[in-house]
Amino acid sequence: MIPRCTVGELIDEGIRTTRHCECCGDFADVDLQRIxxxxxxxxxxADRLPFCTNGDCLGMIRFQIHRGLRAQWLxxxxxxxxxxAHSDWLFTYRQVQSRRAAQRAARRTPQT
Structure with a gap:
């Protein structure tokens, strides 16, 4: 069970919050004051899953709170x-793109 985790509560309790994209590996602290x-x-x-803004990455960002040595996804x-569901779609999308690239490369190379 995750806590309510409003931005005000996180700021008041001094809880470190990070964001992470598993697709491109982007990881950074969240500026709670700015939010x-x-x-x-x-x-x-909680349950906020914005799309990654790192270049042409198709991943989603997850937020994590850190309390001492404990970390918890929000x-x-x-x-x-x-x-x-998004991760499954992304895996399928990459598989399709990989197969299409292989087919294009096969069409470009002359058959002997």
């Missing part, structure tokens, strides 16, 4: 299912 200024202190990061079972 609070734009979205408000009652904005919750996902409910429904959010985890959405993330898994």
């Amino acid at each position: 609070a200024a734009v979205k408000g202190r009652d904005f919750s990061l 996902l409910t079972p429904e959010g985890a299912a959405r993330f898994q």
Whole structure:
């Protein structure tokens, strides 16, 4: 069970929050003050899965909170299912692109 985790609560409790994209490996701390200024202190990061903005990456970003040596993803079972569905789609998309590239390369090379 994840806590409510509004931006205001995370700031008040001094909880370190990071974002991570498994597709490209992008990892960074989250600027909670900036989010609070734009979205408000009652904005919750739970189940937020924005698309990665790192170049042409097709992954989704997950948020994680760190309390001492413990880390916890800010996902409910429904959010985890959405993330898994996107990961499955991304795997299939990459497989299709790989096969298409191999077929194009085979068509370009002359047959002997």
